[in-house]
Amino acid sequence: MSKPITEQSSKYDNLEKMELLELLSSINAEDKTVPMAIEEALPQIHNFVAAVVNKMQQGGRLFYIGAGTSGRLGVLDASECPPTFGVSDDHIIGLIAGGDVALRKAVENAEDNTEQAWEDLKPFNINKNDVLLGIAASGSTPYVIGGLKKAKEEGLITGGISCNENSLLSQTAEYPMEIVVGPEFVTGSTRMKAGTAQKLVLNMISTSVMIQLGKVKGNKMVDMQLSNKKLVERGTKMIIEALGIEADLAKLLLKKHKSVRTVIDLYKDKMPKSSFE
Template sequence: MKIENKITEQPSRYDHLEQMSVAELLLHINDEDMLVAEAVRKAMPQIQALVEAIEPRMKRGGRLFYVGAGTSGRLGVLDASELPPTFGVPEDWVIGLIAGGDKALRHAVENAEDIAEQGWKDLASFQPTADDTVIGIAASGTTPYVIGAVREARQHGLLTGCITSNPETPIASAVAFPIETIVGPEFVTGSSRMKSGTAQKMVLNMISTTLMIRMGRVEGNRMVKMQLTNAKLVDRGTRMIQESLGISYEEAERRLLEAGSVDGVLNNK
């Protein structure tokens, strides 16, 4: 699928990279990264509109699906996989799908992103409902797997959004709530794992964290429903309780392990 003047494919602002010193390379990569937050800030109204549309659906029991290929797919799976331990939510609240399946998380799967029908097939296996939301992630805005998924999802009554780094793309026209983070040409021409990927990660953080807060998974500024899956998280939870209740570390830890969660202690004090 050809799009003229695709920003993500335009030549880098820098040339002769192989002749640069390590210090120069690092500096210029950082210079380019500083443009990402500004691009995300400009997309804030789009992000807000999508989050506000998702919230009532999730409160009715709807799920959130991320669909992507390559780096975009991996970032969606990453964000989805971090929410259960961080916020103590079921694993099926937010689900990440990547073209080529789990194998594609570590290895490139040839032509997987070019099969437009497969995106909806992968989604359909979860028996989606009208309360579910699908966010397609595609820096180029032209990935067939992702476009096919969001287009069919919208036709089946699901809420749809996208995150892309090009304006006026096929994926943006296929969804109800497009998010366009125009970060400009990549430092290495066409390497959308760089600025585009960083923008995607920032937007995904904003969407999922805001939703989790709005869904009651945070109290004050604390992850009181986090899963106690390692010593670091047990220590963090213990200190939350110690500070909130003014008790000893040992007593806080005992209560935490007995209750199984921070809010289990604080809500039964």
């Protein structure tokens, strides 16, 4: 039986003998192939996002499950949605095999338990209104496969992101997304191209879902949380651009209403200029 693509030998050898610039250039050359692999999978990604939007419009949630790098990327993407789009932290939820401690340190054998993913999901009262997305570069991680199988039994929509063709994950998920990036620069190190591919696809999924749900206006994050000085300044600039007003007034209105969207909606018809008309 042939090795999965993610485990096949690198196209490069004698890495330890390469000059530094050659190392960096070679890694960069491999990284450039990732967006092209994603482009091939756009129809698959489209179908999954459409299904997620439909469920979330009905009050459902999106869950990510994964192990190692894949799990960390899922948790990262989920954790960035509340500050970026102003949604609660139960809209998109990321879980990693081994629990939160696995975000920093590897947890031995955590990914090999086929029952644990569903146990980890139970406290969230996961139900058929929700969507479960499994993330696994190999497409064979037991933690992920077990979770998807149980989810399907319970009537949930399931998706999968993998980097091998016709993997067990693709066979299990209702909406498989295969991002075939080829052998890694360092053989089997799927934190590299496979991890990059997963990160990009997760960005695409969560961002397009939030846009479809109305969490972006024009091209601005009008619902973002104003949790630090940088974001307050960004919000102020959005209001200046949208309403054509001076910075001091924009800051005053933002301080009063504590929401970029609210300021724009309340004052767009009262100001001489609005880029959101």
